[in-house]
Amino acid sequence: MAMSPERGFIGVPAYEAVPDFxxxxxxxxxxxxxxSAHGQAIAEGGANCVTCHGNHVVVKAGPEIINPEDCSQCHGYGQAGEIKAAIVKTDEMLASLAENLGFMGKKGIAVKSMESETFALRNDFRRLFHSVNVEKISNETADFQQRGMAIQQKIDAVQTELDQRKLIGGVVTGLLVLASLICFLIRKTYQQEEDGSS
Amino acid sequence: MLERLYHFLEVRLGIRDILEQNLTKYLLPNNVNIWYTLGAVLITLFVTQFITGILLLVYYVPNPAEAFQSVERIMNEVPYGWLIRYLHAVGSNVIVIALLLHMLSVLFMGSYKKPRELTWVSGFILLNLSFALCLTGYLLPWSQLSFWATTVATDAAGAVPVIGDALVRFLRGGAMVGDATLGRFFALHVMVLPAMLAGLVGFHLFCVRRIGISRPPFGEDYRPAEVKGYFHHEEHPGGIPFFPNYAIKDMAVIFFFLAGLVYLVFFAPGLFIPPSAFEPADPFTTPEHIKPEWYFLWAYQTLKIFPSEFLGLAVQGLVMTGLALLPFIDRGSERRPGRRPLFIACYILGILLFVGISVWGHYS
Structure with a gap:
């Protein structure tokens, strides 16, 4: 019953219908x-979604999908390496942005808008992977790096403020400890007077 | 101008006499020690809580739909809002530490004994009022941590036989922690409990001043004071003046505690405010490990040790009642720790149990 087409069960889509699915x-x-070149070539047996991302155990978009073993089924053995080299540095930078924002969020810093920005940027960047054009990827990567750097600058500004807070906190703590010590010393002089008079 | 004002008040209120009687001519025992400063430390910390609490109220919105966002705004947009919130949240933990130290020192020196029973009982109620303030304040940010910690804490009341379910509904204002819970916890936290606390602090200080400060039970010449069958203010002739001689020691310890508070606020707020405190409450996602604050861990673990929650709750009730009524149970006049071996053994065992069960609760 669960697999009844009347109830909306689609079953295995045709190879060319996978992107629509x-x-x-x-x-x-x-x-x-x-x-992308992949999409344009689907009628001739070009890679569809499942070719790279799998079906039930879906592999998320990321540089690890691009590897000579899988890609060389259709492309030259070296092409995967070239594309990977063009994207990996930027992808790592975007991953590190997301990680830093995660840490800041755990300290109560409002990072939601920066996180959304990074998430969208990372998604857009990973869409580039569909293209098999190394030149196009290299050209567009520079733009993504710049946008990533803009987010990094915002993170740096927050980090600078957090560092300044610590500096001020250190000074205030030191002054309070000093005030405490001075009060203890004054108390000592009173104690000497008390001992002398008794 | 100031001199004229002073003269005006002096003629009408005799303030010189009031100041002398309570400051320079108010004599404390010669051997008064550093533990006696904790009262002044606590007053300072409570005042800090009051001021930061009022400032937080300016921006906080007590509504589940907006509470979390309002706290996030305080932390990120309001000038120095993060500092005020951290001073308030971390400060509540420092208050609990100071309260426990104050209670332990009073127990060790036997200062709760006749004729100071009322001072002890009011102090013990103050400790519990502070716990209630911590519990009610914990929910207000409406974070994952506060929502689920409150769910667990209020759930414990369900172990009371017969009226358990009704009690849980009463505490929550419904079957689940929700709008009604936040409303009543907010009202308790900002109005009812602080008013009770202020009144009781006044009564506690009145008791301390009225009956006279107790002499520390140390030194060769110490003898237990004779307790008379009528009111008697304990004097300390030849003692040290409260002002400036002892007040400066109060100041020293107050500064020391404030230094600790500021250090925690700037360098280690995460000790008391874990990451789940920065996630909005989600009634549909239960976090994996929900633990109460460190000072409730002993109670949390006690409920788990016993075969039934009711038994655990009953043991907690017995311990707290025993402590509250201690001056009426331990009625001997001896206060020197060396001459009270049974009490001191229970005292040390009690501290070890509290720490041990709390650590167990943390890692369980």
């Missing part, structure tokens, strides 16, 4: 894919 949710990614 996945694109019901991943709308932007589908559009991007269809414009």
């Amino acid at each position: 996945c694109g019901r949710c991943h709308i932007g990614v589908k559009e991007d894919y269809l414009l």
Whole structure:
């Protein structure tokens, strides 16, 4: 019953229908894919979503998907390495941005807008992976790096403020300890007077 | 101008006499020690809580839909809002530390004994009022931590036979922690409990001043004071003046505690405010390990040790009642720790149990 077409069960989509199937949710990614060399070649057996991301155990978009073993089924053995080299540094930078923002969020810093910005940037960047054009990837990577740097600058500004807070906190703590010591010393002089008079 | 004002007040109120009687001519025992400063430390910390609490009230919105965002705004947009919030939240933990130290010192020196029973009982109620303030304040940020910690804490009341369920509903204002819970906890936290606390602090200080400060039970010449069958203010002729001789020691310890508070606020607020305190409450996602604050861990673990929660709750009730009524149970006049071996053995065992069960609760 659960697999009844009347109840909406689709079953295994045809090879060329896979992008439409996945694109019901991943709308932007589908559009991007269809414009890429992979999408353009789907009628001739070009890679569809499942070729790289798998089906039930879906592999998230990331540099690890691009590897000579899988890609060399259609492309030259060296091409995967070239594309990977063009994207890996930027992808790492974006991953590190997300990680730093996660740490800051755990300290009560409002990072939601920066996190959304980084998330969107990372998604957009990973869509580039659909393209098999190394030159295009290299050109567009520079723009992503710049946008990533802009977020990094915001993080740095917050970090600078956090460091300044610690500096001020250290000074205030030191002054309070000093005030405490001075009061103890004054008390000592009173104690000497008390001992002398008794 | 000031001189004229002073003269005006002096003629009408006799303030010189009041100041002399309570400052320069108010004599303390010669051997008064550093533990006697904790009262002044606590007053300073409570005043800090009051001021920071009022400032937080300016921006806090007591509504589940907006509470978390308002706290986030305080932390990130309001000038020095983060500092005020941390002073308030971390300060509450420092107050609990000071309260426990104050109670332990009073127990060790036997200062709770006749004729100071009322001072002890009011102090013990103050400790519990402070716990209630901590519990009610914990929910207000409406974070994952506060929501689930309050769910667990109020759930414990369900172990009371017969009226358990009704009690939980009464505490929460419904079956679940929600709008009604936040409303009543807010009212308790900002109005009812502080008013009770202020009144009781006044009564506690009145008792201390009225009956006279107790002499520390140390030194070769110490003898237990004779307790008379009528009111008697304990004097300390030849003692040290409260002002300036002892007040400066109060100041020294107050500064020391404030230094500790500022250090924690700037360098280690995470000790008391874990990451889940910065996630908005989600009634549909239960965090993996919900633990109460460190000072409630002993109670939390006690409920788990016993075969039934009711038994655990009953043991907690017995311990707290025993402590509250201690001056009426331990009625001997001897206060020297060396001459009270049974009490001191229970005292040390009690501290070890509290620490041990709390650590167990933390890692359980």
